[in-house]
Amino acid sequence: MKKLKIAVQKSGRLNEDSMKLLKDIGISVDNGKDQLKASARNFPLEVFYLRNGDIPQYLRDGVVDAAIIGENVLVEKGQDLTIVEKLGFSKCKVSIAVPKSVKYTSIKELEGKRIATSYPNTVNEFLDKNGVKANIHIINGSVEIAPNIGLADAIVDIVSSGSTLFKNNLKEAEVLLTSEAVLASSPNLDTEAKAILNKIQFRIQSVLKGTSNKYVLLNAPNNKIDAIINILPGMKSPTILPLAQEGWSSIHSVINKNDFWEVIDRLKEQGAEGILVCPIENMVL
Numbered sequence: 001m002k003k004l005k006i007a008v009q010k011s012g013r014l015n016e017d018s019m020k021l022l023k024d025i026g027i028s029v030d031n032g033k034d035q036l037k038a039s040a041r042n043f044p045l046e047v048f049y050l051r052n053g054d055i056p057q058y059l060r061d062g063v064v065d066a067a068i069i070g071e072n073v074l075v076e077k078g079q080d081l082t083i084v085e086k087l088g089f090s091k092c093k094v095s096i097a098v099p100k101s102v103k104y105t106s107i108k109e110l111e112g113k114r115i116a117t118s119y120p121n122t123v124n125e126f127l128d129k130n131g132v133k134a135n136i137h138i139i140n141g142s143v144e145i146a147p148n149i150g151l152a153d154a155i156v157d158i159v160s161s162g163s164t165l166f167k168n169n170l171k172e173a174e175v176l177l178t179s180e181a182v183l184a185s186s187p188n189l190d191t192e193a194k195a196i197l198n199k200i201q202f203r204i205q206s207v208l209k210g211t212s213n214k215y216v217l218l219n220a221p222n223n224k225i226d227a228i229i230n231i232l233p234g235m236k237s238p239t240i241l242p243l244a245q246e247g248w249s250s251i252h253s254v255i256n257k258n259d260f261w262e263v264i265d266r267l268k269e270q271g272a273e274g275i276l277v278c279p280i281e282n283m284v285l
């Protein structure tokens with residue numbers, strides 16, 4: 001039976017969440033700290049543990065069919081590759097940063113300056129778009145140190161909390177892109193590989209929908225049901241069941257995680273009691 005070959009970062013920021021996602025979609029596979037590949041026990045999938053930065057070339061060459069990879073790496077090295085699904089973890093930005101002491105008002109100020117980065121294509125594209133010419137110095141790690149040791153006037157690197165910039169006396173000047181982990185695919189998948197990838201995508205979508213929603217159960221007096229239903233949209237419409245206590249009902253529904261606390265406050269105002277909130281593992285619509 002045909003197996004889909006999927007690349008996952010061998011070690012680093014994406015590894016743990018990528019393996020957790022595979023587990024959450026019901027695929028069990030050995031975590032390969034010391035191995036290059038492993039077969040899933042219960043799904044036609046072979047996992048290749050690779051460096052994030054090498055994955056675009058492997059996808060392009062068809063060595064692997066799909067990958068969990070940082071979107072920023074695809075922007076840098078894989079604009080010809082397809083993003084199948086955004087995965088919601090490892091969110092970060094790729095930004096220009098300059099020393100705190102420098103007055104920065106526009107990208108034009110980087111004309112003729114030295115920029116240290118591990119993302120030369122991303123930087124060149126941004127500079128070209130803005131009609132600025134600068135000298136790019138490619139550095140593979142600890143890019144933020146470059147201005148402090150006199151190697152560059154500015155840097156372009158990943159920013160998340162901003163603490164690495166802060167520690168190095170730098171400030172964010174421009175955001176070039178925002179990124180998160182994505183499921184990407186090779187350009188030339190055959191029908192069988194596509195079918196397996198579709199199954200994986202469907203399962204991922206169900207898990208992502210589940211984790212972005214919560215299941216809510218509450219009790220309410222019958223004369224408040226209409227007001228409460230207006231607050232709770234639910235998937236189709238809320239479920240309403242009579243309670244043993246006369247004049248009361250139990251209402252069940254699904255709420256988006258982002259609206260959660262605000263909705264709960266409004267439910268309480270309308271007389272909801274005994275509110276239970278449960279996580280949703282999967283949501284198949």
Ligand SMILES: Nc1ncnc2c1ncn2[C@@H]1O[C@H](COP(=O)(O)OP(=O)(O)OP(=O)(O)O)[C@@H](O)[C@H]1O
Binds near residue numbers: 010012014054090179
């Ligand atoms: N501080 C961060 N916060 C959130 N996401 C991040 C952060 N740093 C990196 N990432 C994301 O995780 C990906 C992997 O980063 P990591 O530092 O683990 O590996 P790397 O050194 O870029 O890659 P390789 O696997 O090639 O060694 C990045 O491409 C980016 O998408």
Ligand SMILES: O=P(O)(O)OC[C@H]1O[C@H](OP(=O)(O)OP(=O)(O)O)[C@H](O)[C@@H]1O
Binds near residue numbers: 013142
């Ligand atoms: O804004 P922050 O939250 O500080 O995150 C940004 C830092 O995180 C990443 O480095 P990482 O810790 O992955 O180390 P690395 O440079 O060795 O990859 C990235 O290269 C930045 O340096």
Ligand SMILES: [Mg+2]
């Ligand atoms: Mg890193």
